Amino acid sequence: MKFLRKLPCIAVILLLASCAPPNIPLQPLPTLKKAVAPAPPAIEKKNVHISYPKKGIDSTALEENTTVKGGFKVPLNSRVVISVPVEQQEVNSRSKEDTPENADNLFQTAENFSQAEQEIEKSLLRKGFTVLDRSKFEAELRNRRTEDRWVKTTKAKEEEIKALEEQRDAKRITREEYVEKLQDVESKYTVFEKNGTRAAGDRELVDIGELIRAAERGNVQADFILQVNRFEVGQISDKRVYLPDNKLMKGIIDSDLKILKTLEAENKATITKPGYFGYLNAKLIEVKTGSIVWVGEHRVESSDATDIFVDLSINKVPSNVAAVNKVASDYNRKLAELVDRAKKEARTVGYVNYDIKVRNSAKVRYDAIFNELSSMSPYNLSYPQWQYVYEISAPKVSPAFPSANELRDRRRDAEKTGNYNSFLALKDYAIEHQNGLAKTVSKQLISTIPATEY
16 A cells, blocks of 8 residues: 555656756866976086287397398407487486376386396396496486587488398398498488587487497496387287187087187177287497497287287077977967866766757767877977077187276276275286386397307
């Protein structure tokens, strides 16, 4: 009886069950990992140290720039006095002050000549000369100003000397003939007058005849006069050096021509070789005969006496990191979009209130997304090959010799701050180097004077 009473309920349940929407099964989405872009290669760093060794003495050029009277050799213990040009004496008197306020005159040659003269004296001593005190010689010259007067027709004299030089250079006369003819020209254009007067500092002071008279009289009694015609220390004009011509640099460039293209595109392929020069022109006069027995000139530059170095860094850097990362990011973006679409279609399929046709259409789209996701793999991605660019630092040249303009700028900065340490250190560095050039050019030129062996 109880069973019969439950039959209507069972019938209702069965009826309702037969009318419920059907369950549409879906395949679970595959588990996929995100793509991770390969790490870029490490930056390849190369520090390049290029050296330009000092050239040393150019013996051939030095020989070509000196002329010696045939068969002349300095006798042992010959007495010699150094005669400094009036121009140099004036520079010495003008440049005694050496203060930061006087920095614009840093490249006067007074201090440098002092160093040069010391080296000349030592070189003369090595040649067997007895070097006399210049102060006595100059005192004798000053005394002669009130006794004698020498007048020079310098324009005509210079023209004859120029003609002699042209004959010598064209090898129409020998070096020995040139020296003797030069002596004749020196004596031809001077006239001696008694009881003349001359103001101190007149440029006749450099006349050879007057020098000879001063050297052979009084307390001097010299056998020879070393007449310094010209001495100069200064900054060399810009010399451009093409770095790719260097053997070391050429080997680096040959490994990848992009390095050369980068150097040239960034104006880093050429440097200015820094430095100064020292120049000395002198002649040796035999007091007894008035003959010029030796004439020479010589020039030494920083690159002759100092090693020059250039330092720069060359970094090989991956240039397409963004393009490589984009492959992974595009994959991950597509993966996220497909998963979001699949979840949306799954919700539609599972929503029983939707028409069965709508749900079935959603299932078709879900299955298509499922198939696409199943075919995807982060391990099958194709990344572009790594490409590179070169980052090259500006070449650093050392020693970094300062220019006159740079020193003036440093001085002005020091005046503003009151701190002169940096300026004075740079100034001393430049002067020390110039003093070294003064010594070098003097030593090398005086070494060409032939001397009797000990």
